[in-house]
Amino acid sequence: MLRFLTAGESHGKALVVIVEGLPSGLEVKKEDISAELGRRRLGFGRGPRMRFEQDEVTVLSGVRFGKSLGSPIAIEILNTEWPKWEVEMSVETGESKKILTTPRPGHADLAGMQKYNLIDARDVLERASARETAARVAAGSVAKVFLKSIGISILSHVVSIGSVRVDSSAELPKFEDLEVIDASEVRCFDVNFEDAMVNEIKAAAKDGDSLGGTVEVVAYGVPVGIGSHVHWDRKLDGLLAHALMSIQAVKVVEIGEGIDIAFRRGSEAHDPIHWDKENESFRRFSHNSGGIEGGISTGEPIVVRASMKPLATLNRPVLKTVDVKTKEETVSFKERTDVTAVPALGVVSETMVALVLASEVLRKFGGDSIGEIKSNVESYKNQLKTQLKN
Numbered sequence: 001m002l003r004f005l006t007a008g009e010s011h012g013k014a015l016v017v018i019v020e021g022l023p024s025g026l027e028v029k030k031e032d033i034s035a036e037l038g039r040r041r042l043g044f045g046r047g048p049r050m051r052f053e054q055d056e057v058t059v060l061s062g063v064r065f066g067k068s069l070g071s072p073i074a075i076e077i078l079n080t081e082w083p084k085w086e087v088e089m090s091v092e093t094g095e096s097k098k099i100l101t102t103p104r105p106g107h108a109d110l111a112g113m114q115k116y117n118l119i120d121a122r123d124v125l126e127r128a129s130a131r132e133t134a135a136r137v138a139a140g141s142v143a144k145v146f147l148k149s150i151g152i153s154i155l156s157h158v159v160s161i162g163s164v165r166v167d168s169s170a171e172l173p174k175f176e177d178l179e180v181i182d183a184s185e186v187r188c189f190d191v192n193f194e195d196a197m198v199n200e201i202k203a204a205a206k207d208g209d210s211l212g213g214t215v216e217v218v219a220y221g222v223p224v225g226i227g228s229h230v231h232w233d234r235k236l237d238g239l240l241a242h243a244l245m246s247i248q249a250v251k252v253v254e255i256g257e258g259i260d261i262a263f264r265r266g267s268e269a270h271d272p273i274h275w276d277k278e279n280e281s282f283r284r285f286s287h288n289s290g291g292i293e294g295g296i297s298t299g300e301p302i303v304v305r306a307s308m309k310p311l312a313t314l315n316r317p318v319l320k321t322v323d324v325k326t327k328e329e330t331v332s333f334k335e336r337t338d339v340t341a342v343p344a345l346g347v348v349s350e351t352m353v354a355l356v357l358a359s360e361v362l363r364k365f366g367g368d369s370i371g372e373i374k375s376n377v378e379s380y381k382n383q384l385k386t387q388l389k390n
Contacts, residue, residue: 002143002359006135008077009126011085015077017135019062019142021362024070025370026145028063033075036141036347037134043343044185045161045201045211054080055134068142070368075138089126096120104332105319106312113324121333130248130341133348140351143358149370150361150377151221154354156346157181157189159305161213162200166190168260172218172287172301187215187343205339208316212249213342214307217349219357222291223381224299226360235295236302236360243352244306247345252307256290271300280388302357306349313337 001021008015037055055077062073079085088096100121103109112124144154153175159166166188173181173189181189186197204211227236241253252259261269271284271293284300291302312319317331365380367373 001363002355004136004139004355006132006139008132008135009089010129010131011081011089011126012079013082013086013089014079015132015135015138016060016074017077017139018072018074019139020072021359022062022068022070022073022142022146023362023368023370023373024068026068026142026149027066028059028068028073028142028145029066030057030059032145033057033059033138033141036137036144036351037077039182040134040137040344040347042182042347043187043341044198045205045339045341045343056080057138073142075135075142077134077138088122096122098122100125100333101323101325102321102330102333103324104312105321106309110321110324119324125335128248130344130348133247133344133351136355137348137351140354143351143354146358146370147354147361150374152219152357152361153221154217154219154350154357155181156187156215156217156350158184158187158197158342158346159214159216160307161186161197161340161342162204162211164193164196164200165214166193172303175220187346201339205315208314208318209339210310210312210314210337211340211342212308212310213340213345214252214305215342215346215349216303216305217346217353219291219302219353222297222299222302222357223377224297224384225380226297226357226364227292227295229294229296236297236356237290237292237295239356239360240292240302240304240353243356244304244349247306247308247348247352249308249311249341250306250345251309252305254290254305254307255292256303257288258290258305261288271298280385302353304349304353306345308342308345311337311341315339 004019006017034057058076060074060076062071103121108124108128109121155175155178157173181187188194228234237255244253271286271288274283276283287303291298291300313335317334319332321332323330365373365376367376
């Protein structure tokens with residue numbers, strides 16, 4: 001199984017992630033990690049921080065001569081703006097000269113202050129910030145390398161921003177379309193909706209407001225049998241939902257057709273099973289279940305969606321709050337923020353899907369080296385073919 005742990009604050013010196021459980025023999029390149037982090041900064045409507053920060057990556061351990069050792073991999077992402085925050089975010093004894101006492105509605109500020117007995121919202125927001133997802137993306141970049149080695153590829157694309165939504169009947173993009181998606185200003189595969197999304201963002205920016213939206217993640221090449229029906233905490237859809245809901249600002253996760261399924265009759269809600277004579281395999285040619293039935297992958301593409309709320313930090317603060325010291329009504333404070341982070345949500349969602357799939361693949365097939373795992377995967381596929389002939 002795969003585990004990862006992140007550490008660090010938004011304006012701290014660095015973010016760190018430790019990934020444990022990956023096999024030996026994987027190619028781990030700093031350039032690949034940096035490229036994934038660069039994808040996280042994509043998208044029209046992002047704030048100026050995305051232009052300032054360059055995510056300086058250092059692989060600290062678990063890799064030698066470009067190959068994983070099977071030991072924990074530690075990755076550091078340096079905060080290039082640290083000199084501006086070195087005093088305010090110092091780890092040495094001292095105190096802040098800019099205490100934040102007007103918590104933002106919709107953020108972790110107030111609940112975190114109450115839970116941890118803190119008087120400064122910065123002590124909460126620095127860790128609650130979506131900046132933490134950079135460390136996840138670094139971990140996910142290595143998980144993607146592992147999955148690619150056994151034929152699994154993952155992509156994401158934006159299906160809605162604000163009130164603009166792509167036609168739900170559109171075909172799924174293929175992995176080879178990822179370059180086109182990333183080239184889009186809003187990471188939208190359907191060019192017919194791109195301009196409308198950009199205009200929606202411009203209108204919100206003019207008002208000093210923010211926008212939410214939805215992304216779709218598609219995983220190709222996932223073999224049948226990942227996940228399990230025998231225990232609640234091993235169901236693949238449950239694990240994916242947990243992982244995606246852990247992303248900052250995500251409020252809805254859907255598998256396959258998700259919410260829409262609830263409004264259909266059973267005769268229209270499921271994926272008919274067909275026998276593919278040419279490939280000698282069972283197939284489903286629709287994606288209502290998102291490639292998962294009974295908590296188990298079916299061998300079809302896994303399709304999941306994550307929807308995020310509009311960001312709680314506004315460029316023109318209007319949300320009412322209360323000063324925790326004076327108890328007087330006021331408006332929430334302003335931090336540097338995005339108009340929307342939906343394009344970035346897609347990349348982070350890819351990461352979480354990759355980490356879940358990598359963990360479950362390791363659980364299913366085992367092995368300490370990439371060669372051993374590949375052999376186990378092939379043996380399982382051959383077993384399935386033999387099973388079908390009996």
